[in-house]
Structure formats: structure tokens, C-alpha cells
Amino acid sequence: MKVSIIGVPREIKEQEQRVSVVPSGAFLLTKAGHTMLVEKGAGLGSGISDEEYIGAGCQMIDDAAEVWARSEIIAKVKEPLAEEYQFLRSDLVVFTFFHFAASKPLADACLDSGVSAVAYETIEGKNGTLPLLTPMSEVAGRMSVLAGARNLQRQNGGRGVLLSGVPGVEPGRVVILGGGVVGSNAARMAAGLGARVRIFDIDLERLRYLDDTMPANVNTCFSTPFAVHEAVQAADLVIGAVLVAGDRAPVLVPKEWLLEMPNGSVIVDVAVDQGGCVESCRPTTHADPTYVIDGVVHYCVANMPGAVPRTSTFALTNATQPYLQELASEGLELFVKRDPHRAQGLNVSAGMVFHRGVSKAFKLPLQPIDDLPSFGGTVR
Numbered sequence: 352m353k354v355s356i357i358g359v360p361r362e363i364k365e366q367e368q369r370v371s372v373v374p375s376g377a378f379l380l381t382k383a384g385h386t387m388l389v390e391k392g393a394g395l396g397s398g399i400s401d402e403e404y405i406g407a408g409c410q411m412i413d414d415a416a417e418v419w420a421r422s423e424i425i426a427k428v429k430e431p432l433a434e435e436y437q438f439l440r441s442d443l444v445v446f447t448f449f450h451f452a453a454s455k456p457l458a459d460a461c462l463d464s465g466v467s468a469v470a471y472e473t474i475e476g477k478n479g480t481l482p483l484l485t486p487m488s489e490v491a492g493r494m495s496v497l498a499g500a501r502n503l504q505r506q507n508g509g510r511g512v513l514l515s516g517v518p519g520v521e522p523g524r525v526v527i528l529g530g531g532v533v534g535s536n537a538a539r540m541a542a543g544l545g546a547r548v549r550i551f552d553i554d555l556e557r558l559r560y561l562d563d564t565m566p567a568n569v570n571t572c573f574s575t576p577f578a579v580h581e582a583v584q585a586a587d588l589v590i591g592a593v594l595v596a597g598d599r600a601p602v603l604v605p606k607e608w609l610l611e612m613p614n615g616s617v618i619v620d621v622a623v624d625q626g627g628c629v630e631s632c633r634p635t636t637h638a639d640p641t642y643v644i645d646g647v648v649h650y651c652v653a654n655m656p657g658a659v660p661r662t663s664t665f666a667l668t669n670a671t672q673p674y675l676q677e678l679a680s681e682g683l684e685l686f687v688k689r690d691p692h693r694a695q696g697l698n699v700s701a702g703m704v705f706h707r708g709v710s711k712a713f714k715l716p717l718q719p720i721d722d723l724p725s726f727g728g729t730v731r
Contacts, residue, residue: 355679356386357472358413358422361393364429366637368660369667371426371447374407376672381408385679390418397664419443426675428667429654430457441465441701444683446675448472448487450624451698452599452712453634458699467683467700471671473597474696479594483674485532485595486666488621490656492536492592496525496544498650499588502617502641508648512587515545522546524720526582528574528603528628529592529681531556533621535565537590542566549582579603584611591620591628597698597708599626606630609645616647623651687720694720 357380359372368419370393372380377387387409391401401411412418419425419438427447431439439445439460443474450472451458461468471483481488496514503509504524516522525541527534530552542565550565551574552558558571565571572578583589583604589612593600600622620632627633631644634653643649656663674693678686687694698706703718710717 352384353682354384354386354678355682355704356388356421356423357390357675357679358418358425359387359393359409359653360397360418360425360427360435361390362428363415363432363434364654364657367429367460367654367657369428369657369664370394370397370660371428371668371671372402372675373397373668374409374672376507376675377409378407378666379672379731380676380679383676383680386410388418388421390415394664397660399664419629424675424679426671428664430454431460433460436460436464439464439466443467444469444678446471446591446671447676448484448624448641449698451709453624454488454598455713458709458713461699464705465700465702468698469683469687469696470597470698470706471696473698473706474674475596475692477692481532481594481674483667483670486513486670487656487663488532488594489536490659490663490666491621492533493540494655494658495533495590495592495621496538496540496588496639498652498655499619500652502619502648503587503615505615508615508641508643510587510613510619514520514541514588522568522700523587524585525549525590526579526586527551527590527592528579529594529622530554530561530571531592531594533594534590534592534695535561537592537621537720538565538569541588542616543570546588551579551582574603576603580608582731583608585613587613587616589616589618589629590624591618591632593628594625595708596695597706599712599713600628602628602630604631609647612647614646615651617650618647619650621655624653627651684723684725687723691720697723 444467505511514523527550548569
């Protein structure tokens with residue numbers, strides 16, 4: 352078994368309070384012989400003290416630069432930001448959410464440095480699911496309805512609609528674009544509030560499943576531009592929930608449609624971290640989450656689960672911990688080469704692209720996984 356040095360830096364994205372490893376997971380890693388370097392304060396936003404990490408056998412480090420420099424594997428929650436690009440190097444594995452298709456500068460930085468980027472969002476399960484993306488999609492899907500309901504209030508710029516309605520007044524109309532994990536969780540949340548919900552997808556089998564399992568106030572719809580256009584025109588709340596793993600989200604709502612939407616209606620684009628499925632979408636933060644175009648309120652926070660870090664951290668690490676243990680114990684080459692599903696997690700390494708979504712997004716050559724050089728080798 353390989354023994355690794357694993358670093359957990361504090362997240363620096365604005366209002367990001369999650370942490371990538373919890374003390375129980377760190378304990379398992381240290382018991383297996385791995386060294387855990389945790390930046391002081393990394394867990395505080397999730398209600399985890401430095402003392403808990405020390406009790407799990409971790410070394411607490413004052414400086415983020417030291418964590419990056421001494422580690423062989425960096426475990427994060429969000430992608431490296433520009434000020435962290437200096438820490439990327441060819442003998443380092445970074446295990447986190449990358450969402451490369453939404454950021455060419457990030458892709459360029461990783462390619463130029465030769466770092467090995469293993470992305471949570473593209474690792475596949477044996478049944479074609481995305482097991483490390485799923486828990487955050489569940490959180491984001493549920494939060495999207497709460498964010499939409501809040502921004503529909505008049506004092507927040509909305510049209511003053513209560514999604515549940517009241518006796519004698521019809522409930523709000525919610526349109527959800529995408530019937531995957533985000534969309535289905537959003538639909539159940541909106542239905543629970545009493546809204547009238549329409550959920551769109553292009554997969555008939557998925558629509559049949561949703562039709563069988565959703566509450567009576569959720570209607571499933573096959574997605575065509577005409578049908579989506581008609582639904583969006585009448586919607587109080589539109590939730591973008593489209594995902595193409597590793598690739599940019601397709602644009603389903605052109606900017607000109609905003610002029611036809613009710614004044615004060617709300618768009619919540621959960622797909623913003625993959626470029627967004629609403630053309631007028633641009634990333635926002637929890638500190639300044641909304642903007643208005645043509646009378647439509649846009650909520651496009653790129654790290655929505657960061658607002659509920661306690662729940663999100665434990666949901667995420669429940670999923671990521673087994674993979675991190677395998678990566679640390681097996682090393683990158685064995686981790687990706689022995690299992691084609693795990694291999695989907697390797698987006699870039701040694702200056703080359705290994706994931707089809709990243710290759711397509713930036714029109715870069717796609718390398719087969721067998722071309723992965725010996726780890727730590729020369730960047731090509």
C-alpha cells in the first residue's frame with residue numbers, strides 16, 4: 352500500500368465555508384499510515400474545531416502555502432482560485448470540484464503547471480451516476496426553490512408571489528429545466544410547498560420515472576424549444592438544472608425570452624458552475640447573489656451548498672471519503688487505470704486532457720488513459 356501526504360487547505364472562495372475532509376475521515380486516513388496536513392481554521396465554517404482534527408491525528412499548519420508545498424494530494428471542495436495557481440505543480444494531485452468547462456483560465460493554469468486534476472463531478476458510478484456530484488446536487492436542488500421563493504418576495508425584487516398560494520388564490524408556477532438529481536430535488540421541494548410544477552427533460556425513460564414518483568402537482572414535459580419557451584413565458588420561477596458531465600451546459604433560455612417573462616419573475620440557474628443554461632446567467636456570490644435584467648431577477652450563486660456548510664460538508668465527505676482513501680493508498684495511476692469509472696475523474700494531467708468534456712469545451716486533443724505518463728514525469 353502506498354502512503355501519501357494529504358493536504359486540506361482552508362477554502363478561500365467568497366462565502367465558502369465547507370471543508371473537504373472531516374475528522375472521522377482524517378482519522379481513518381491517519382490510521383492507514385497517511386499524513387494529514389490541515390490548515391488551521393479549515394473546518395470552522397462547518398462547525399469543526401482544530402482540536403477535533405488534532406484528535407484525529409492531523410498536523411495543523413498555519414500557512415496555506417506550506418500545506419500545498421508539503422502535500423502529494425490536495426483535497427478541496429472548490430476549484431483552485433487565481434491566487435492558488437502558483438501552488439500547482441507537476442507532482443501534485445488535486446482532488447476537488449473543478450468544473451473546467453466554465454473557466455478557461457483554470458484549465459490553462461492546470462495544463463501549464465502539469466498538475467493532475469481529479470474532478471469530483473466527473474467520477475462515474477457503475478450505473479452511470481455521478482456519485483460525488485450527487486450529494487451537492489441534492490442540496491442545490493432543494494436550496495434553489497428556497498432561494499427562488501425568497502427572491503419572489505416583493506422586497507427582494509420579485510413579483511410578490513407566494514409559491515403555495517392560499518385558498519382562493521392560485522399557487523405559483525415553477526418551471527424546472529432538467530430532470531436529474533438537481534431537478535428532481537427541486538421539483539419535490541416546490542411541490543411540497545404547493546406550487547404548480549412543470550419539469551422538462553429529453554429522456555423519456557427519466558420522464559416516465561418522474562411521472563411515477565412525483566407528487567400530483569408535478570407535470571413532466573418533454574423538452575423542446577417551443578415547449579420550454581411557452582412554459583418560461585408563464586413562469587414565476589424558472590430553475591436551470593441541466594448537466595452535461597464535464598462539458599458546458601447547453602443554453603435553453605435565450606436572453607430575448609426575458610422580455611416575455613412576467614416582471615419580477617425569478618431565475619435560479621444551478622448550472623452556472625458549468626456555464627449556465629440561461630444565456631443571461633453570470634456567476635454571483637452569497638454576498639451579492641442577485642441581479643436584474645429586463646425585469647427578471649437572476650440568482651446565480653456558483654456555490655449554493657456553501658450557504659449550508661454543516662449539512663453540505665458531511666453530505667459531501669460521506670461520498671468523497673472512500674475515493675480519497677483509494678487515491679491515497681493506490682496512487683493516481685492505479686486509481687484511474689484499474690477502473691474506467693474512476694478514470695472519468697481524471698480531467699487533466701501532465702499538460703494533457705483526459706476527459707472528453709474538457710476536450711470538447713476547449714477543442715483540445717483528448718488523450719486515452721493509457722497515455723498517462725508515470726506520475727511525476729516530464730510535462731509535455
